[in-house]
Amino acid sequence: MKRWLWRKNQRFRRVNITPLARIVSITGVGSGTRLSSVFCLVVLCLLPSDLPFTVPPPFTLLLRETLPSTNDEARKLAEQGAADGLVVLTDRQSAGRGRRGADWFAPMGQSLAFSIIVRPAEPKALWPRLALAAGLAVAEAAETCAGDVGIKWPNDVWIGRRKLAGILVEAGHDFAVVGIGINVNGCEFPPDLAQLATSLQLAAGQTQDRARILTAVLHHFSLRREQLSAGFDELLDGVRLRCVLTGHEVSLITAGTPCHGTIEGLGPGGELLLRTPTGLQRIIQADEVRLASGDKDGYPCPGTRAGQSQTPVV
16 A cells, blocks of 8 residues: 555656645544454545646646635745746635625536636736736637636636636735636536526537546647737737726726726727726726616627727736
């Protein structure tokens, strides 16, 4: 038993990821006691087989069966010196959160909950664009199985009028943590989310491979994060193409002040352009963005509008 576990651990060390199988506890075994199924209980933490054993370069994967929050774990590791590109992935997140501390629903075995440590070379003023890069990466990955996918400013990815994924970017002194939660499989949600959320399984009509989706997201993110400065126009065009708010009346709260107007698109820096009775406002950060009650059309079909915005680093 010990030799088998040692061989498994050596195998995982060779590919530079955390072992998927490890002894959590051994009970009933004293010093020098012979291992026996009668006296010994070996508990192995095994993640589901559809989670990946490796990730594409330049990323490194750290797997945990359960965590309170992947963002919190990634931040702790970044503060300890973890390298750029470390991906913290868990199958069960017990205290996941979105922006402003909102809870994030992530059922075990059905969703993807992961955080990426990024040490940008760009000035910190450009770091908010990481949310645009992440949102676009998720949308591009989702489109391989779900058709049209939209991006709702400031931090959501939508299919139709329902939320597929959320993004939370948090900054440290010399790093940022990009947290991503995606509803991959599952057809049922809690009552308060049933009319608001969707999954790739629901959109595609069949179960999706979580490892494939994660690999696709990381692939697209590795390309888009290189466009925070040079190439930003290309990133912005990709987000504008998938906007779900442009041309619609919205109500939002920015700096504690309610605002109402019509979304005209994105400015050159990724800011939201809001037309109000007093003129054009450039919105860099908003606590909440909702369609105005009088807007009867709902969200437009993604891929037919121009405009979108960025999530600020919070």
